[in-house]
Amino acid sequence: AQKITQTQPGMFVQEKEAVTLDCTYDTSDQSYGLFWYKQPSSGEMIFLIYQGSYDEQNATEGRYSLNFQKARKSANLVISASQLGDSAMYFCAMREVSNYQLIWGAGTKLIIKP
Amino acid sequence: KAGVTQTPRYLIKTRGQQVTLSCSPISGHRSVSWYQQTPGQGLQFLFEYFSETQRNKGNFPGRFSGRQFSNSRSEMNVSTLELGDSALYLCASSLGTGILYEQYFGPGTRLTVT
Numbered sequence: 001a002q003k004i005t006q007t008q009p010g011m012f013v014q015e016k017e018a019v020t021l022d023c024t025y026d027t028s029d030q031s032y033g034l035f036w037y038k039q040p041s042s043g044e045m046i047f048l049i050y051q052g053s054y055d056e057q058n059a060t061e062g063r064y065s066l067n068f069q070k071a072r073k074s075a076n077l078v079i080s081a082s083q084l085g086d087s088a089m090y091f092c093a094m095r096e097v098s099n100y101q102l103i104w105g106a107g108t109k110l111i112i113k114p
Numbered sequence: 115k116a117g118v119t120q121t122p123r124y125l126i127k128t129r130g131q132q133v134t135l136s137c138s139p140i141s142g143h144r145s146v147s148w149y150q151q152t153p154g155q156g157l158q159f160l161f162e163y164f165s166e167t168q169r170n171k172g173n174f175p176g177r178f179s180g181r182q183f184s185n186s187r188s189e190m191n192v193s194t195l196e197l198g199d200s201a202l203y204l205c206a207s208s209l210g211t212g213i214l215y216e217q218y219f220g221p222g223t224r225l226t227v228t
Contacts, residue, residue, distance in 0.1 A: 033213035043202055045219035052214065091157065095213045101170050102147065102217065104157040 003027065004092055004105035012111050013082050020067070021077040021108050023092030029053075031097040034075040036066065039089040039107070048090075051075060087112045116141065118207050118220035126226045132193040135223045139186050139207030145169075146188040147217060148180060151202040160203075163188055164211045192225075200227045 005024045013019045025034065036048040051059045051066045059066040067076040079086055092105040119138045127133050139146050147170075148160040159172040163182035180190045186207070192199055202224050206217035 031213060035216060037219075042221070043224070044221045045204060045206070047216045047218060050216050093157075097213050099170075100211055100213070101159040101162065101172060102149075103159070106156050 003103045004094055006090075006092055006105035006108050008108045009106070010109040010111070012113055015084060015112050015114050016081055019079045019082050019086075019110065021079075021090050021092075021110065023075045023077065023105060025073050025075060025092075025094050027073075027094065027096050029096040029098050033095045034066070034068070035093045035095070035102070036064070036075075036077045037091045037093065038086075039091065041088070045091075049077065082112050084112050084114060086110060118205060118218055120203075120205050120220035120223050122223060123221060124224050124226075126228060127195050128228055129195055129197060131195050132191065133195060133225060135190045135192075135203055135205075135225075137188045137190070137205030137207075137220060139188070139205075140218055143207035143209055143218075144186055145208045145211045145215070145217075146182055146186065147206045147208075148188070148190050149204040149206065150174075151204060151222075152200075157204075160190065162211060169211055195227045197227050199225065201225060 032053045034051045038046045049061045049064045051068045063080045065078045089107045091107045121136045145164045147162040151157045162170040166182045177193045182188045202222045204222045206219045208215040208217045
């Protein structure tokens with residue numbers, strides 16, 4: 001079974017609009033971490049935001065926020081006021097306390113239209 | 115602070131040869147992880163080293179091996195290369211190992227096996 005599911009293979013969004021990238025996860029661990037990364041066409045993986053399973057507040061980092069709904073096992077990334085430079089692949093990933101390896105979703109290709 | 119560096123950036127090898135990839139983590143980071151990224155399989159975890167010890171290993175054949183030195187620099191070796199080993203190999207470093215630590219990635223080594 002897929003541990004990380006990103007249901008949107010690709011998205012087109014108008015510049016300056018907000019965008020939500022979906023991520024659902026599957027784990028039986030009580031402790032885990034959820035991560036979002038951005039991968040531009042250059043290939044380098046850029047860390048965006050982190051949410052711990054015990055964090056009650058949704059994580060925020062600048063224009064990025066993570067909409068964490070634990071009961072639904074959902075960890076959606078919200079980008080406010082999108083910019084052309086946000087065009088990239090976005091990956092959701094999880095690390096469980098029982099297995100420290102980072103498990104990745106298939107990614108969402110986001111294209112920002114001017 | 116300098117980021118994660120990987121050498122070489124590009125590599126072309128022939129089937130049956132072996133290859134060694136190098137990764138220098140961010141100063142002060144003691145954990146190094148390696149990932150393989152291909153269009154078909156996505157991102158897959160290879161292994162993680164912390165303080166010169168392998169802490170975690172993904173589902174890859176024994177042809178894939180690694181090590182970490184006392185200065186936290188890491189190398190990954192692939193012996194008897196196969197066409198399917200063509201991929202982007204990403205190295206990531208973090209302060210520690212566990213669910214709380216975000217990983218910072220290098221630019222990757224793009225390996226082509228002919």
